[in-house]
Amino acid sequence: MGRIWRVSGPLVIADDMKGTQVYEVVEIGEQGIVGEVIGLEGNKAVIQAHEDTLGLRTGEDVKGTGKTLSVELGPGLMGAIYDGLQKSLLALAENTGSFIKRGAKAVALPRDKKWQFTPKVQAGDKISEGDIIGTVPETELVEHRIMVPIGVNGTVKEIREGDYSVEETIARVEHDGKIRELTLMQEWPVRKPRPYKDRFDPSGLLTTGMRILDYMFPLALGGKASIPGGFGTGKTVALQQLVRWAQTDLNIYVGCGERGNEMADVLYSFRKLKEPKTGRLLLEKEIFLANTSNMPVVAREASIFVGVTMAEYFRDMGYDVLLVADSTSRWAEAMREMGGRLEEMPGEEGFPSYMGSRLSSFYERAGMVGCLGNPTRRGSVTVAGAVSPPGADFSEPVTQNTLRIVDALYALDVSLANKRHFPAISWLTSYSLYVDAVRDWWNEFDPAWEETRARALKILQQEAELEEIVRLVGPEALPEEDKLLLLTSRMIREDFLQQSAYHEVDTYCTPGKAGLMLRTITKFYDLSREMLNSGAGIESIRSSPMVYKISRMKDIPNEDFAQTAGELWSEMEGSLVARKRVA
Ligand SMILES: Nc1ncnc2c1ncn2[C@@H]1O[C@H](COP(=O)(O)OP(=O)(O)OP(=O)(O)O)[C@@H](O)[C@H]1O
Ligand SMILES: [Mg+2]
Structure with missing residues (x-):
């Protein structure tokens, strides 16, 4: 246990932190504000607080949790609305009223709800990481496939069938004489990409229902795209259209620090929208992550990685997942703020020099993979991120760094938006490097x-x-x-x-x-x-x-x-x- 030594906005320096690890999650002060260790200097830990640090005093306790920032993965994710730390905003609103208190605790997956589990393996079967051992019909649109957690291999000693909550044992697996109990839920550290067997090039059209995308500048399953655009050119509407209509198995919407009321708007209108093919509510195949405006800017970073980790988890089940992020510029601005407080040597326009590699550590988690485990299956994560260049100047560092990473660009044009030509995607400057990847799909169609x-x-x-x-x-x-x-x-x-x-x-x-x-x-x-x-x-x-x-x-x-x-x-x-x- 350490003590607060200094506080500067979202940056907290704690003393007596021997034994802590970089990226360990800590609880700061009496309220237990969540923070992440981002650096160590002797006994001092440099901590990035993911909640407002107002009122914290030197000398207050800082507790290590022994864990890195992780997400809970299991039934209960579909239709959820989370903040950047996977606290359920719906549960928080019920517990603490609409204003969410700092340090408020809310579990990500409901603990009391029972899910109907149907096993796909039997006692005596040998299983290994990634194997699908059973299914839960989470919603009408998404079947939750329960996978053996990474690192677990062995022989099934017992497997249950029936209604279970996420913490109850559904299977017992023996390995080297040791018994491991499996539940419907598992955890994964958000900064670590989830493993897979093979990586394939993106392929097949991710049908969006937007003509300029599908026909002109196609996005392939497993691809990465950027939508840069000046103020009011249609970034948010474009991303909403994507998560609304994309013919993927499920979609994740990350609102990383756009205006609070805009986010509320999105969530409110989305909860009523219907999926076109089945007429079911869209939220049956949707997860929302939203940073509320009372969270510090640095929490935007967490929401991006929480979102992409969930996307990988569903990819590993064999699904095609689309993740959209609105807007990655807000996240980059958070990096700039943090860099400034750490007194790092600033790069271009004050952004830290590692901004490019941080952006790519997010986008590179897109891809088409051969999943671990049986049965053999492929899954994909496709990522589309909005960028908000100040003054619609695409030569600024966030846009430029992003363009080095992505393979499809949907450039929103101010003059088109002014003429009310929507989507204001320029046909002269946009491009897609996925034309070859979707050729077979189109040729057949x-x-x-x-x-x-x-x-x-x-x-x-x-x-x-x-x-x-x-x-x-x-x-x-x-x-x-x-x-x-x-x-x-x-x-x-x-x-x-x-x-x-x-x-x-x-x-x-x-x-x-x-x-x-x-x-x-x-x-x-x-x-x-x-x-x-x-x-x-x-x-x-x-x-x-x-x-x-x-x-x-x-x-x-x-x-x-x-x-x-x-x-x-x-x-x-x-x-x-x-x-x-x-x-
Ligand atoms: N595809 C579209 N069809 C019809 N109208 C559109 C479309 N895209 C954008 N618009 C119009 O443009 C307005 C602004 O769009 P939007 O809020 O998506 O812009 P933005 O780039 O996200 O803005 P900001 O920079 O403020 O975040 C919308 O309210 C709508 O009137
Ligand atoms: Mg917007």
């Missing part, structure tokens, strides 16, 4: 994808190149071919890429509908070129009813769209034939 995508991107590129000329001479001075190109690129932008998160139908677009929409536009382009060649004027093309019909494609429900597209195509072909007859 829609063999025209690759070619159509490339054509559309080229048309948008050509439009950007023509812009300068248009500025100088005006659009009407352009040749007819180019006028048609501009008409087509406008269609791609407005009738395909633009997609309102708030439109009842358009909020989610299936990859099938997205493909048909874009092919309708490229078909319009091809047929109109033939029209031009057979003597039609651009005016007649611009004023054709087709232009209007294409602009309404978004409103047509996903399941009805194949028929609509068929009608549009025959109508377009019909008018070309008619035109040729006239000519």
Whole structure:
């Protein structure tokens, strides 16, 4: 047991801390505020407090817990709302009222709730780490697979079936004459990546329902992406759309220090949302982590690692998990604050020099893996993090460091947001290095994808190149071919890429509908070129009813769209034939 020697904001230095370890969790002062040892100097421990340190006095006790910052993993996670230290905000609110007291204790997984456990192994079976020994139907949408904890191997002596709470024994395993009791729950230290058997490249499309992602800049299962954007450009809405619609097994939302009311908003609206395929409540496949505004900024770091550890745990069951973090800039700012208090040599713009490696220690936990244990299975963690560069200046250190790590960039553009073109993802500066990783997926689904995508991107590129000329001479001075190109690129932008998160139908677009929409536009382009060649004027093309019909494609429900597209195509072909007859 040590004593407080000095307090400076979230930084606490404690004396007489011999025997403590770096990253050990300590309880500070009478209230037992949670802190993490981040450095040792002789008998002194440098501690990062994860709760407000106001009022702490020198000489108060500091107790080591012998543990590193860990999370509880087991049934009860789905639908939970936690703070960055995995305290259940719902349980805390019930116990202590809506204002959460410092040092308040709340277990992460409910202790009294009984879960229905169905074993998958029998007495006498040999089991080893990662094996699935049984299942719990945690929600209608997620089956919780109970795994042998890492480091445990042996022979099953006894396995139970029935209703158990997370602390009750469900199995006894013998190894070297010693008996180990297993429960539905296990723990894992958050800063240590969970082990796996093999690592694979990300592959397969993570379907998001957002056309500009799925079709243009795809995100692969196991990939890592960044969404940088200036103030109010749509970062939060984009991440919410992702966790809402992504066709993954489950999703984790980490709100690391965005405005308190914004977070409350998210949580409130999310608790009522339904999952599109099944109509079940979305929170049946969702975990929320939120740092409330009365927590110190440094706790943001904990929430990021708590979140990604939970993601890995479900990955290890063989699931595809998406984790979004809003916004990693707030976390980087916390590192800067801590670095300043530690009087470290600052790097660029005052951020500590290790910021890049800290960011990558988070993003690198994304991936597609072969899981440990039986049965053989693959799982993935996909990560998307928002970045909030001050003044929307992407050359600042957090954005730049993040771009070195991620393989997909969704760059939010202030001028698009100002024009209310949403999602304000720039088609000129965004990229995805996962095109190869999703090729097989798309080829099986829609063999025209690759070619159509490339054509559309080229048309948008050509439009950007023509812009300068248009500025100088005006659009009407352009040749007819180019006028048609501009008409087509406008269609791609407005009738395909633009997609309102708030439109009842358009909020989610299936990859099938997205493909048909874009092919309708490229078909319009091809047929109109033939029209031009057979003597039609651009005016007649611009004023054709087709232009209007294409602009309404978004409103047509996903399941009805194949028929609509068929009608549009025959109508377009019909008018070309008619035109040729006239000519
Ligand atoms: N996909 C979208 N569809 C429709 N409207 C959108 C979309 N994305 C953003 N918006 C509009 O932009 C507004 C701001 O979006 P949002 O709050 O996500 O921005 P932000 O980048 O998170 O802002 P901040 O920098 O304040 O965190 C929304 O309230 C909404 O009106
Ligand atoms: Mg936001």
